[in-house]
Amino acid sequence: MLQFEAEVLANRTVAPAWKEMALRWAAEAGPPLPGHFVTLRSTRGYDPLLRRPFAIASFEERGREGPAVTILYQVRGPATALLSDLGPGSTVDLLGPLGRPFPDPLPGESPLLAAGGVGLGPVLFLARRLASRGKAAPFAVGFRTASALPDIAFPPGTVLCTDDGSAGERGTPLDWMSHNAPQGAARLLACGPAAMLAAAARLARERGWSASLSAEQWMACGVGVCMGCVLPRPAGAGFLRACADGPVFGLDEIDWEAEARRSAPPAAAAKGGRP
Numbered sequence: 001m002l003q004f005e006a007e008v009l010a011n012r013t014v015a016p017a018w019k020e021m022a023l024r025w026a027a028e029a030g031p032p033l034p035g036h037f038v039t040l041r042s043t044r045g046y047d048p049l050l051r052r053p054f055a056i057a058s059f060e061e062r063g064r065e066g067p068a069v070t071i072l073y074q075v076r077g078p079a080t081a082l083l084s085d086l087g088p089g090s091t092v093d094l095l096g097p098l099g100r101p102f103p104d105p106l107p108g109e110s111p112l113l114a115a116g117g118v119g120l121g122p123v124l125f126l127a128r129r130l131a132s133r134g135k136a137a138p139f140a141v142g143f144r145t146a147s148a149l150p151d152i153a154f155p156p157g158t159v160l161c162t163d164d165g166s167a168g169e170r171g172t173p174l175d176w177m178s179h180n181a182p183q184g185a186a187r188l189l190a191c192g193p194a195a196m197l198a199a200a201a202r203l204a205r206e207r208g209w210s211a212s213l214s215a216e217q218w219m220a221c222g223v224g225v226c227m228g229c230v231l232p233r234p235a236g237a238g239f240l241r242a243c244a245d246g247p248v249f250g251l252d253e254i255d256w257e258a259e260a261r262r263s264a265p266p267a268a269a270a271k272g273g274r275p
């Protein structure tokens with residue numbers, strides 16, 4: 001993990017209120033892996049005060065130009081509004097790579113990939129990496145409707161799904177996975193809202209798959225100190241921190257149903273904005 005000033009190389013709109021930012025990566029930070037995230041400060045002042053977490057969506061060595069990463073981010077509040085105004089040549093204060101990445105599937109397990117909404121970044125990184133190694137895996141990505149589909153390069157074989165059927169397959173990526181996943185031992189690797197992760201955990205249990213699920217929790221410190229990003233362990237056995245223990249967790253490490261109930265929209269809205 002390293003803190004450095006990362007130069008913005010590009011910052012383009014890929015869908016309404018959704019952007020892709022390319023950032024120069026410090027070689028000394030080491031190559032990030034799918035599931036790793038960074039925290040960014042987009043201002044030199046104190047507003048917003050807290051760093052904001054974003055999953056890494058790609059990593060390229062880029063030869064003499066030096067390494068670069070991309071993040072895919074939704075413009076939601078003050079920090080992402082500031083990020084969206086940055087042009088090439090600006091810099092952001094970046095800390096990363098952070099967190100526990102997706103594990104490699106065990107021998108004999110086929111990877112199955114699913115992502116929803118802003119959970120796209122880390123799973124896209126994994127799908128791109130597997131495809132570049134000639135090991136493309138089924139990858140289902142879900143959006144609410146056709147106008148939310150981002151204009152980005154998906155790896156060959158990606159299945160786009162929309163809740164309303166206005167583009168691609170109708171339904172969620174897990175609906176598609178439940179009807180189309182190949183038979184046999186598999187590991188479901190997924191990222192998305194808490195309700196989607198609970199559905200992924202149910203599907204994995206039904207099919208006897210293992211699963212690695214990445215949570216995009218509300219974070220404050222981002223380094224394991226404040227307990228602001230916790231998820232419940234099963235059977236009331238306390239909590240784990242998304243930033244320091246995750247954000248990728250195994251199927252049995254978290255009570256995914258309890259987490260989905262806890263972070264249902266009215267509760268999330270009641271949390272209000274962050275400093």
Ligand SMILES: Cc1cc2nc3c(=O)[nH]c(=O)nc-3n(C[C@H](O)[C@H](O)[C@H](O)COP(=O)(O)OP(=O)(O)OC[C@H]3O[C@@H](n4cnc5c(N)ncnc54)[C@H](O)[C@@H]3O)c2cc1C
Nearest residue numbers: 052053054055072073074076077078079080121216217218
């Ligand atoms: C490990 C991790 C990886 C992430 N990766 C991405 C990513 O790749 N792309 C991306 O767009 N976002 C990602 N996020 C979420 C991102 O950090 C927030 O969108 C960002 O911090 C918003 O900052 P803001 O100041 O613009 O808005 P804020 O004022 O902080 O938030 C505005 C509103 O957005 C909602 N919100 C913000 N953060 C979350 C959250 N974590 N969960 C649910 N609702 C939230 C709330 O309703 C809030 O009121 C990730 C979060 C984590 C923890």
Ligand code: FES
Nearest residue numbers: 220222226227243
């Ligand atoms: S954000 Fe502070 S402990 Fe995770």
